[in-house]
Amino acid sequence: AAITYAMEFRNLCSLETFRDICSPSGYSENLEDVIKNEFTRIKGVTYLDHAGATLYPESAVREFCLDISKNVYGNPHSHNPSSTLTHDTVDRVRYRILQHFNTTPEEYSVIFTSGSTAGLKLVSEAFPWSAPTATEPGSLFCYLTDNHTSVVGIRGPASAQGALPIPVSPSEVEGRARAGVEGVGGHDGPAACQTPHLFCYPAQSNFSGRKYPLGHVRGIRARRLYPACDHPGRWFVLLDAAAHVGCSPLDLQSCAADFVPLSFYKMFGFPTGLGALLVRNQAAARLKKCYFGGGTAAGYLAGEDYFVPTANVCDRFEDGSVSFLDIIEPHAFGLARYTHMLLSSLCHGNGHPVAQMYTQGQFDSPDTQGAILNFNLLDCRGHIIGYSQVDKLASLYNIHLRTGCFCNTGACQHFLDITDQEVKNNLKAGHVCGDSIDLVDGKPTGSVRVSFGYMSTFDDCQTFLSFVVDCFVEKPPRVDRVRLENLRQTKTGPCGNSHQKRSIKLSANGGIKQEVETRRPAEPSLEGCVRPSSAVDTTLPKNPYTLTHIYIYPVKSCAAFEVCDWPLGASGLLFDRSWMVVNGHGVCLSQKREPRLCQILPRVELPLGQLSLSAPGMENLSVPLESAATLKTIQRVCQSKVCGDRVETVDSGDEAATWLSDFLGQPCRLIRQSPDSIRGGQKRLNTGKTTKTSTAVLSLVNEAQYLLINQASESSEDGQPLERQDLISRFRANLVIAGVEPFEEDSWSQLIIGNAQFLVGGRCGRCQMICVDQDTGAKSKAPLLALSACRSGKVGPNRPYLIIQPRAQCGVHLQTMAFA
Template identity: 60%
Template sequence: MDFQDLCSERSFLQICAQYGYGGDLQDLIEREFPRIKGTTYLDHAGASLYPESLLEEYFRDISTNLYGNPHSHHASSRLTHDTVERVRDRVLQHFNTTSEEYSVIFTAGCTAALKLVAESFPWRPRSESEAGSYFCFLTDSHTSVVGMRGLTSALGASALPVPPQELRSSTASGVQGDEDVCQTPHLFCYPAQSNFSGRKYPLSHVKGIQARSLYPACDLRGRWFVLLDAASYVSCSALNLQNCPADFISISFYKIFGFPTGLGALLVRNDAAGILRKAYFGGGTAAAYLSGEDYYVQAEHISDRFEDGTISFLNIIALNHGFESLYRITGNMNNIQQHTFGLARYTYILLSSLCHSNGSPVAQIYTEGQFESPITQGAILNFSLLDSSGQIIGYSQVDRMAALFNIHVRTGCFCNTGACQEFLGISNQQMKKNLQAGHVCGDSVDLVDGRPTGSVRVSFGYMSTFQDCQKLLNFVVECFVEKPATVDRVRLQELQTCDAKGRPSEEHRKAAETKSMEEPRERFTQRELRTVGDAHTLTNIYIYPVKSCAAFEVHEWPVGRLGLLYDRGWMVVNGNGVCLSQKRETRLCLIRPRVHLASNKLFLQASGMETIWVPLECEVQSQVCRRKVCGDRVDTSDCGDEAASWLSEFLGQTCRLIRQCPDSTRGKTRTDEAAASPFLSLVNEAQYLMINRGSVELIHSLMSSRQNSSEGNQLLDTQNVIRRFRANLVIAGAEPFEEDNWSHLIIGNTRFMVAGQCGRCQMVGIDQDTGTRTKEPLISLSACRSGKVTFGVYLTHQGPEGSAAARVLSVGSLVQPETPS
């Protein structure tokens, strides 16, 4: 059986114990989730998706019923109050408990619920005579849990991070008979399910901590409370509070229903509610207070005490319809758990068995077990992809290629630094070093010194399908596997070639590396660099007056303070004032701006439209408005109603043309040396982008060899490929990717510094002549560069301040590169 056989639905059903909910799943998806057609959405741990029926019933509800502020006492207010109370009961019923045992405090989300506990718990500070309270948390915890220590430490409590392997039972009896002597309150927080790996931690830990039979509670005298972070767990699993009587449980509802967002809850066990204290009281939380005297009496019910101000009652009412649609579609949470676990297990088995042609594994999977049971593993699969020599491919490269296939995954550390460090082997020192190298949480810096800073996560929801798994696996094979793809038979049958953390065994890795050295390398590889002194010339100059619109080719052009004169001086914004790019609106490439220096005009042309123009230099200053471009704030001015109407008509949506104010600049200093000329127009990264025809020709050759691939697109010519890479400067005479090794270059009489390589995204897949999308040349670029998708280099011009305006770049000019000494 080859890999394609394993990707068949027949093989899938042999692995997946339960699939679907008794009806036609595909019909259900088309009816309830039509907006995901053509998209493979695999980020359900980030946010689930809401069904159409939920919105329809909710809007029908709020359109026909009059809901008033629940703090009032008229009829519409009472309707709101009663409906909200009904929702509280449904929440408790969903978790198999009642209002006699638990109370529901609605919050702005899971994070707000965690923060509420941190602010309200009666922390006892350390002193000379007492150790004080401890806040203990599992290192495999979300940032929002670890962040609680900022509050607890400020209040004098001790923070104690607990690695998962240190959670152990005490050899002594749990209760030491000192409860009457020591009532110091301590809090232990752990996730019911890791949002990083999907590992499910035993819910029995709740009773173990409360009874002081489990570390760390067994080593510290006092009264122990448990805060269960259930946000990840409850998205696809049933939480039974009869078996798991945690004192506090934090959840987010959009993880379950997809809608509404910005709403969560803290479930509080009534027996533990009395220990929570508040300093602040908002509207609706007081039974009585005096403004002229420090006198306050809190509300009787726990939910009333902690829901400051008017609750988000319309969002809470939406939960009614969330429960209705969820149970109507799936039956119950157990069905969801079985369905999603089957999808995750199938993907795990195939991905962990997949090998390159030399036998080396394609993926390094980060898991504690081997997806044996939905009791111990959730519907999350976290991994890194490996090239044929065993090197990790950066997650940003995987993310960019996935976007080309319209596959939505999550990458990075997923707000769980502890698990990320544990699985990826990143020390505290390395984490700090990564920060010094410029890597911060949420960015695209995926490798530092060749070592990964994060990974790739796919997660399944109740509306996920076998086809989603199939598309993901085929994508991995097409883009990242050295052909022909093979299957590790032993791994497939026994799943025992990995250690406890899912990493390839040492023997397996050494065998793969040995075979890799014996096999021929990729057919298209970078050739040896020629001597830097060989003749290189500038063959093309392009400016892009309007950001994301078509190029304007010139033979010579002035160098301005921000780069080529008028390059990216204008941009198109939508009705909300957000900058449009070809990623959102591909038809932008069909708008052809032309700059006419003699007449001081910018002309806009497009097929079927009359040509219009706006002045290059505004004679009358219009109202200045501040916009954001790539995170930077830029002062802009509007170019008038005529341009706005023209763009709106052509693009079919409300648009306006705005221009960067002449005295407004942006700084993107990439190195200390670049500090002399850090000023930018509306470009993404740097003043200039340069590409090498030799590199283009290499990519084109690889594309030609793939012409008979499954995509079946018409072969692109070299000039089409050049236009897709949207460079300012194109040079000839250099070997493929020789430019990656340059530090400086001189074009004509202008000296430039190389400011870094350009990371490419799916935008290079947009045909600049038609606006259609293709997977090339990004797939061939990834294949050529072993998973990297960098192409071209950023440049910054250098010279005395104010001298740039006197320079001109001309086609045919000599290019003199320099390499680092």
């Protein structure tokens, strides 16, 4: 049976099957040549977040640089030659945009914004909302619950001006559409009631990729669809096209929406700070303007409330000078449909499905579905695997995807069956948008999304499917034949061609791999793999334990410095994470991006008053340990961020910067936390189901002052000890103890070492840094995969680690010793 399943799945994962399913039609040129010429930087990267931002072709950047280096562009509000060039170029760009969407300047105006969100904000502030009166009903702001957060946010300004927000489910609109309800008085015709209402819906859901009928625009304006059919007045339609136009055409002749916001980086990848609001000229006359900036006024008086806006719609709403220097559907759909078919049919060896898909329909047409897959992975028992674990493991395969709710709470609630009360409860429990709390009481708070673009390839599909089978499928993989046959029968029209020739195969033990890659062993065997033990005592240990090692990390993300006796400071071990390396833009470097940092060995030499740095092939470097009072007077003050916290730092000088730059091969500087910079305060710590608040003063650490690991927790699945020193160095603990029971430290609330008393603050979530060999800087996927396997798909928060905080213990020395 295993051989049968392997052969069937191997056939499904072939290029021939993809071509058969997607009936490909080609580009005008070979896609491999496009990728070779335009996207050399993504070699080895599987980029599957095109719904977030697509990738820019390198020729676009080259031509942009060439253009601005050869032409002189001035402020378009002046009248000199350089200003005229800018004005004419911007006008030409406006025309090209309208041409792309099959409309003309007579029908639409292009208002440049910083992005689609800014366009939505502009509508929210300029729409002529009216409050209810004795004779007229107030304005309604109606929005589909599957809208992006930025659309739902319009209800704030709308409500403030008296409008009534009404959320509308997709089924409500479509239910009235099928019923064919006729309204009274169309949008453009005469009607007794002229109260303005606004209906907003997405052309394509950024959550599930579902495409909503563009005919809703006419239906709402003609008052044939709910909610317009139930409410008299003049109905305007805002069509959120940001997710739709990345891979699909939009014809404004057939769906003349009043407002169409979009972001160019979702279409072209570059520039990221430019978008537009397309406004139907008939609707533009109703917009009102409160604030006016440079270029928006035909005339005004500074001494009294007198202002006349410019007649031109674009000039009226583009406050200040426009950013004048920032000025393929079947293929992507085919890749998405193929991936959807295999992923939704894939099963564990016991027959349970691997994925819970969140889609409407079966990917049967690019007219109703975009190139987006949304899902959660399931283990062999049918339990959902948290999306943060999928994200962490995907990064080890260099797969870039997106997880969470994608700024679309309505769709997330609908597909994941999350109630309003559960959203509120999760927030109280500490879960906020964008964090890694993926499961609360076993229920998901979000999902995984992969999305394709015009430069995506069949190889991307295979890499992603290989990753899923390799990391999450109980072997051998099986196929739901009934579901697969149903999906195969919904064969679509032309879907493009990726021109890729590689395939993935099943290895002898049932795992999928690409021919060019080496697959990890079927059973993880990394040293340091740990397993949960039976229940342990929840009190402090009764017998003396031993603090076996003390490590400090003077420079964040560099090698450890082991000591046997060390003083405690206000923020932890003295000089622990007091320095960090930043790149040429002032961004902190870590081993995630620069693994060679582990080869830099810092040593704090207290008697000499210096920090010394050594690295292979480099002469030693010494940096003085100046007193806190003199640091700011002799070094340059700068700003940086650590885990979202802004910290004030001082630069350690040009000599250190040159040394680091030479070793790492990129512009770098060594900076130190300023003596006046106090970091910590009310810092939230994730401890599983709940969060705690830290009031400890922090250095440049991620979460807390100390990290601790128990050597008893380091054992293989058969209980035999493994090479602990490698594990300790990878996990970068400050304190290593010899306990009695594995994981007993999980339940401790405090511990005493010598004269220092420590409070337990929580458990540390593990990231990709444990996959960096601390001797060589080489990366390996095995550590995180092994931890995931030992913890049933969970790698963080990781049990061997505790975040601990001391009470005021400045001046106390910590020694390797027995403790209680």
